[in-house]
Structures are given as structure tokens and as C-alpha cells.
Amino acid sequence: xxxxxxxxxxxxxxxxxxxxxxxxxxxxxxxxxxxxxxxxxxxxxxxxxxxxxxxxxxxxxxxxxxxxxxxxxxxxxxxxxxxxxxxxxxxxxxxxxxxxxxxxxxxxxxxxxxxxxxxxxxxxxxxxxxxxxxxxxxxxxxxxxxxxxxxxxxxxxxxxxxxxxxxxxxxxxxxxxxxxxxxxxxxxxxxxxxxxxxxxxxxxxxxxxxxx
Ligand SMILES: CCCCCCCCCCCCCCCC(=O)SCCNC(=O)CCNC(=O)[C@H](O)C(C)(C)COP(=O)(O)OP(=O)(O)OC[C@H]1O[C@@H](n2cnc3c(N)ncnc32)[C@H](O)[C@@H]1OP(=O)(O)O
Numbered sequence: 001x002x003x004x005x006x007x008x009x010x011x012x013x014x015x016x017x018x019x020x021x022x023x024x025x026x027x028x029x030x031x032x033x034x035x036x037x038x039x040x041x042x043x044x045x046x047x048x049x050x051x052x053x054x055x056x057x058x059x060x061x062x063x064x065x066x067x068x069x070x071x072x073x074x075x076x077x078x079x080x081x082x083x084x085x086x087x088x089x090x091x092x093x094x095x096x097x098x099x100x101x102x103x104x105x106x107x108x109x110x111x112x113x114x115x116x117x118x119x120x121x122x123x124x125x126x127x128x129x130x131x132x133x134x135x136x137x138x139x140x141x142x143x144x145x146x147x148x149x150x151x152x153x154x155x156x157x158x159x160x161x162x163x164x165x166x167x168x169x170x171x172x173x174x175x176x177x178x179x180x181x182x183x184x185x186x187x188x189x190x191x192x193x194x195x196x197x198x199x200x201x202x203x204x205x206x207x208x209x210x211x212x
Pocket of ligand 1: 135139143151152153154180206207212
């Protein structure tokens, strides 16, 4: 997405608080592969015990990669990262690398796995990675249901069972109730066979004009 300068394109944008107007920045053909290569590095960074000489070579190569990328830094909203729905995690390295499979006013559903770099204790997904999944989902739920951008006021996650790594899981959420600016949302994380792993209740609050 990039900042939109033509204010006539979306007159509704006055309702999106202080958010800038975004338009899609399409990822190039190899951008998904680039992000996946970085995710693989994250998996390896938390699951290897490498000898010092390999650490030194890895630092050299990682720093060289940083130098290659640095000149291409752009302002928020002008990178393809995070806004390409045909890529896992919409092409964002921060987001869970999941694929959207339903996005409409009724609900938003996505499917994917927690990876090695999401590992918490004893091979379960780290407890902090579930709120990340749910919070990002709630942003999409609000948008899919046709509401202006809202911010998360609270996000209550209930952990029902250990969330496994490298296992295909499904998350689905929806807006349950609207009360003025308040959108009460819920979501569940399940295994492929429907077993409930965690659920979430969130309050999303629509922003006032200019609100950050
Ligand atoms: C065409 C379009 C294309 C768009 C295409 C792009 C899509 C691109 C999507 C990007 C999507 C970004 C999604 C961001 C998702 C995050 O926000 S993630 C960041 C985590 N959240 C934050 O940082 C939020 C920080 N907190 C805040 O900014 C403010 O506290 C809030 C949440 C905006 C609320 O503040 P406020 O506006 O001053 O609200 P306030 O008047 O105090 O309260 C309003 C109502 O909510 C209630 N309330 C507020 N907080 C709570 C609470 N914690 N518990 C219970 N009740 C509460 C109040 O009691 C009040 O109720 P009523 O009296 O009206 O009944």
C-alpha cells in the first residue's frame, strides 16, 4: 500500500481516524520468495548452535544483506510488506505466515502453521504469538465487515490446549456486536479436525477524526 494523494478516491477516509490513505503496492514476482527466505533464516537462527567461525561468516553475510537493502527503505505504506493478500502473512515478516481463505462481512478465516521461530516452551507455540495472530485477524475482521479502521482496546486470549508447531491450523473471527464506536469481536484457533486450541474476545474502537 502507498499513501494516496487523491482525496476523492475514498471519501470515506475521513472516517479512518488519523490513518493515512493507502493504495496497494503490488509485490514483485519474487517478493514472496524473498520473505520466505528470511523466515527460513529466522527458523535457523533459533534452532541452530553454530561454531564461532560460522557465526562470523553469517554476520558478514547478514550485514552485507542489510547494506544491500538499506538504500531501499521507504515510508510506511509504500512497501509491499503486509498488504499482499496472495502471500503468506500478506508478505509481512512480522505477521504469521498464514493464507487468507475467507474474507467477507460474515467472518475472516485464515490457515497456516506456527513455525520453529514461534517456539515457546516444550515445542508449543510461544504464548505471545497467539495474540499477534488474533490481533492481526481482528484488524481484517473489522475491515471485511465494512467498518472504518479501529484500534484494539483489549484482546482477551484464552489458551485451551497446547498450540502445536508446524501443524496446519485454522483461525476464524467476526464482529459479534456493534455499540456506537465499539466493535465487539471474537475468534477461535482450531486444529484441522476442529479441536479448539484458543479463543479470543476483543474490543475494537473506531477512531475519531485525526486520532492516531
Ligand atoms: C477503504 C479502507 C481501506 C483500509 C485498508 C487498510 C486496512 C488497514 C488496516 C489497518 C488496521 C489497523 C488496525 C490497528 C490495530 C491496532 O490498534 S493494534 C495497536 C494496539 N492498540 C492500541 O495501541 C490502541 C491504544 N489505545 C487507544 O488508542 C485508545 O485507548 C482507543 C482504543 C482508541 C480508545 O480510546 P478513545 O478513542 O479515546 O476511546 P474512549 O472514548 O476512551 O472509549 C470509547 C468507548 O470504548 C470503551 N473502551 C475503551 N477502551 C476500553 C477497554 N480497554 N475496555 C473496555 N472498554 C473500553 C470506553 O469505555 C468507551 O465506551 P462508551 O463510554 O462509549 O460506552
